[in-house]
Amino acid sequence: MSDVTRRMLSLLATLQTGRSFAGGDLAARIGVSPRTLRRDVDRLREYGYPVETRPGPGGHYRLTAGAAMPPLMLEDDEAVAILLGLAALASTGSAVEGSVDEAATRAYGKVEQYLPKRLRHRIARLRASLDTGEVGAPSTSAGYLGELADAIANRQIVAFDYRRANGAASSRWVEPHRQVHHLQRWYLLAWDLGKGDWRVFRTDRIDALRLSTNRFESRSAPPALDYLVTGIRRNREVVAFTVEEAAGPVAEAFRHDTAEVTALDGGRTRVVLHQESWEWPLAALASLDAGFTIEAPESFMDGYRGFAERLRAAAARSGAGPARRAGPGEP
Secondary structure, three states: OOHHHHHHHHHHHHHOOOOOEOHHHHHHHHOOOHHHHHHHHHHHHHOOOOEEEEOOOOOEEEEOOOOOOOOOOOOHHHHHHHHHHHHHHHOEOOOOOOEHHHHHHHHHOOHHHHOOHHHHHHHHHHHHHOOOOOEOOOOOEHHHHHHHHHHHHHOEEEEEEEEOOOOOEEEEEEEEEEEEEEOOEEEEEEEEOOOOEEEEEEHHHEEEEEEEEEEOOOOOOOOHHHHHHHHHHOOOEEEEEEEOOOHHHHHHHOOOOOOEEEEOHHHOEEEEEEEOOOOOOHHHHHHHOOOEEEEOOHHHHHHHHHHHHHHHHHHHHOOOOOOOOOOOOOO
8 A cells, every 4th residue: 555545544534533633633643744734635625525624723624524425535547447347247147136247237337426526527438438248157146245255254154055057956055265256157165064075166056045153163275266277177178289379369369268378489389278078169279360280089089070071061062252351340
């Protein structure tokens, strides 16, 4: 925290006691000169805090009654980051009532009223200028995320009904440890009391969450994100591509997957993936417009060979000639 920010928070905390302070007394409390105090009071007013000043003998500084919630003390770039973060979060899921994305959508339209006056016009203009595309992701209950955070902090055992990917349902009692956001999904790392081991649960598949009054002792837990990624990879096949392209474009092409990207000599790049099926990397590879070699299990290689034959046959049957790149504004 910068000295200015620390000083401003100290000044605000002092004034929020509701008392009136003589200038000399207030400057001494904050540990600044009278001139610095005057500058800091001006900053608070710029942020929207109603500081009353009475000069001369018997004068004072006092925070008058204002809005129910005082404006947030944010710098310009912090306010922009908050709005963009809400916009990005609102673009995921299907805006189910009570979900994180639906809550972000509501907050997105309200945030400016809690900002300093000097930032409200900029944020309003930014919001008016911004469009976001939808990102396919399951809706997750904002309430569940908040309740799980409470349970983790208070070391409370929680119970819930859980739906697996195949539709099978079960009831779980767990000691919650960490929440993880990974590739547009929310997860819970917890000690499963029924299994006697660590488990990862997709939060969007949790129903009927209940917080118990029973507490648990702290455990030595694995790093949450590493444990999650290892679990996701456990039943997947390893596929490697050596691409005739630099690492930057390759990493961008595979940004939606957990890929190990390594730059090689000669402007080549090696990509290692853990895949459930052979189809997933094809779109990324096609977007690179570069040659590549494949290292994969034979079942995956059969899939690639079959697709190559179908693609070759489809191209041979087409009599339309070479495709033309669409111009600006064309579909």
